[in-house]
Amino acid sequence: MSVVLYDYWRSSASCRVRIALALKGIAYQRVPVDLLSGAQRDAEHLARNPQGLVPVLETDGLRLTQSLAILEYLEETRPEPPLLPQDAKARAHVRALALAVACEIHPISNLGVLARVGDLAGPGARAAWNRDNIARGLETIERLLDHPGFTGRFCYGDQPGMADCVLIPQLYNASRWGVEFQHFSRVDAVLAACSALEAFQVAMPEKARQQEVCTSAI
DSSP states (O other): OOOEEEEOTTOHHHHHHHHHHHHTTOOOEEEEOOTTTTGGGSHHHHHHOTTOOSOEEEETTEEEESHHHHHHHHHHHSOSSOSSOSSHHHHHHHHHHHHIIIIIIGGGGSHHHHHHHHHHHOHHHHHHHHHHHHHHHHHHHHHHTOSTTOOSSSSSTTSOOHHHHHHHHHHHHHHHTTOOOTTOHHHHHHHHHHHTSHHHHTTSHHHHHHHHHHHHHO
């Protein structure tokens, strides 16, 4: 059964899923949903996801939403290679790292929130809001990475996992908004380790955008 991912190239939540699919070697078809044009609010997409959000993953006869729920489903149904460690305590720590980004940093940096901040306080406030939010969040992530499982390579241990899938797209956003994070040694080490892997390289926003341009040119 084919796997279809409805996503937007610069959506960090979509990027998480692209990374996980690549890490697990799952082939899939991408169907772009242009958030800037409002395609997420079209009736066609709302039928897929009543929230009007991306990503949406169609697989196994299911239509899945919410990026972390999708990652958990992939982990349960395609357990190799694992996104979570075997030890229950370690799994809880990895999930906490992922949620610290997905539930604390990301929600108040999404397009809807930024647009509202801009409406209320002007375009300059939008950028300041986002930079402050991301900077504070990454400072917290750096402290959360201070644990026995941190080896200087990935968020936990010697293999990339769920926390890495979530952190790396957020670092892309940080760079895009001019947020410096190189002084966070653990965060920067994770970025270096992940950036060397093909699974992360092929899932990055620029690569996704390039795929869309190439496809439209055919």
